[in-house]
Amino acid sequence: MSAAPSPAPVDTEVYSIPAAYRKMENTHILFWLLKDIAWCMVWRPLGLAMVVPTLGIAIVIAWRTRAYASELAHNLAIVFWITANSYWMTSEFFGFDTVHVTPTITGKHLALVPFLLGLGILLYYYLVTKPRENRAATATL
Numbered sequence: 001m002s003a004a005p006s007p008a009p010v011d012t013e014v015y016s017i018p019a020a021y022r023k024m025e026n027t028h029i030l031f032w033l034l035k036d037i038a039w040c041m042v043w044r045p046l047g048l049a050m051v052v053p054t055l056g057i058a059i060v061i062a063w064r065t066r067a068y069a070s071e072l073a074h075n076l077a078i079v080f081w082i083t084a085n086s087y088w089m090t091s092e093f094f095g096f097d098t099v100h101v102t103p104t105i106t107g108k109h110l111a112l113v114p115f116l117l118g119l120g121i122l123l124y125y126y127l128v129t130k131p132r133e134n135r136a137a138t139a140t141l
Contacts, residue, residue, distance in 0.1 A: 015071075021064060028057040032082070039089040047093065051086040058082050069133065073125035080118030084111040 017025075031054040038047035058079045065071035088111040091097035097108035 015068070021061070024057060025061060028054065028061065031057065035086070035089070039092070042093070044093045047089055051082075051089075055079070055082050055086060069125065069129050073121050073129070077118035077122050080114040080121070084114035084118070087111045087114065 031050050035047055035050035035054050038044075038050060058075070062072060062075035062079050065075050088097070088108055091107045091111070097106060099107045101107060101110065
């Protein structure tokens with residue numbers, strides 16, 4: 001039997017998520033898993049249908065967390081990850097994943113665009129925004 005987690009120290013900032021938001025996030029995970037299982041099993045109708053709620057909820061979550069730079073950056077990265085993942089799945093379902101767009105780039109490689117956008121957002125957050133936040137927090141002490 002494990003012990004309950006100890007409470008955070010008094011001077012630690014706490015970020016809490018409303019229960020309705022948590023329920024939405026959990027539903028999002030369910031849709032995402034269904035989408036990826038359908039991709040794995042090549043169940044096109046289900047896979048394509050699951051793109052809409054999976055991506056839609058990811059966008060709503062990003063919008064709701066827009067007041068927190070860290071949450072927004074990570075949630076936008078997830079939006080772009082799901083976009084890339086959904087495009088890749090679609091490219092395999094319809095057989096254009098191996099079609100050459102250029103001599104070295106196939107249809108599947110185009111998924112790198114949203115993947116790299118998500119990565120770029122996270123890099124910007126960690127290299128620019130977070131250090132700025134840390135400096136501002138240190139200056140106010």
